[in-house]
Ligand code: GDP
């Protein structure tokens with residue numbers, strides 16, 4: 001059965017596969033003023049081509065595309081965060097740590113005219129812990145007279161220091177050769193990096209009989225298959241491009257929706273496998289629920305799968321045409337009780353049969369995708385956290401009170417936050433922070449994750 005179903009679990013199929021190729025990433029790390037930005041400009045040849053992240057008033061980590069000897073790679077400039085009350089060391093350490101985590105190799109920049117400071121030593125500890133290939137740049141070696149100072153940096157234990165003048169370009173060729181040796185040819189591919197611009201990918205999921213094929217037929221505008229048809233009689237392509245609200249959307253793994261597996265041994269298992277496969281390929285999940293029936297455990301399980309896969313989520317209550325007053329009343333109670341985990345998801349009440357509210361589907365999907373891609377600038381996030389923590393400090397535990405020192409958004413799709421704290425933050429307090437983040441910034445239709453790093 002599995003072979004016949006043609007499961008494609010890796011999600012890297014077809015024509016758009018090439019767009020998913022991930023370039024190796026180099027993180028440029030160092031304390032402020034050592035010349036990171038100058039060096040990054042030198043590496044990218046001053047083409048200010050920002051390929052990721054939106055540089056705001058306060059710059060966050062900014063990614064540029066670069067190439068050397070015909071090899072393309074990305075450069076992440078970890079500089080430029082505002083230094084505030086938290087103190088320079090905590091800030092520099094936090095930004096370096098996050099930059100390094102997302103990189104394949106590290107370019108550590110030291111000001112050779114100053115030598116290694118305590119902050120440099122702290123950074124070296126972080127670099128060591130990360131265990132990524134590292135190239136040591138001794139910057140501001142503008143002429144032969146400063147080369148001796150660069151040689152002192154051998155003592156840092158990071159291998160050969162490359163003497164460079166980021167300002168004038170001296171030594172930058174040798175440095176880049178070393179960087180290319182440190183970067184992997186083909187970094188591990190991650191699906192989340194899919195190039196933007198193509199049609200957005202939707203997984204239409206839900207337990208059997210909620211109306212997935214009916215809805216698909218309705219939005220596709222034609223009865224391409226007969227609902228309830230016997231298994232295996234239609235041969236659909238795996239994904240379908242469907243135009244909705246003036247845009248083309250890719251409904252992924254629709255063959256799995258249209259081909260019905262009923263009362264077969266292991267049907268549940270295959271349904272769940274198929275749901276994961278679709279989620280793997282999708283950006284947004286439209287979870288269909290049969291509103292005319294009591295919420296089933298399988299409904300909540302499918303919603304959990306979408307949330308855990310980190311996808312944007314829209315909940316569509318189907319068969320609305322069959323609802324009477326009484327059912328509607330109980331449905332609202334069920335939602336309050338059983339679907340708290342997706343309170344943030346946009347909700348549409350539709351009927352695949354009558355076409356009711358089909359036009360609300362696209363706006364809901366777009367809202368969810370927007371929430372999924374929202375990025376909060378570091379300065380704004382910290383202003384918000386500062387106020388929040390002042391008004392609602394963490395409860396004192398064992399005579400100690402954990403403080404949030406600093407926070408940053410480590411990623412989007414879905415939004416991921418990292419909080420640096422002076423102690424362990426209780427789950428209840430983390431949930432409180434998530435609730436307030438949602439109140440402040442929206443994040444409609446997206447799961448968000450918050451992780452905490454404890455600083456001694
Ligand atoms: P960042 O804070 O690490 O990004 O440092 P910047 O790139 O902003 O540089 C800090 C200062 O050092 C600026 O005034 C630069 O002009 C200067 N600088 C950067 N690279 C060099 C260099 O190779 N030689 C000299 N003499 N100055 C440099």
Ligand code: GDP
Nearest residue numbers: 208209210211212213214227228319351352353
């Ligand atoms: P799937 O298993 O999720 O793909 O569900 P189907 O699309 O095959 O639908 C299962 C049954 O529900 C079929 O008999 C459909 O005609 C019926 N159905 C689907 N959507 C609606 C709806 O909005 N209203 C009503 N009354 N019936 C529906």
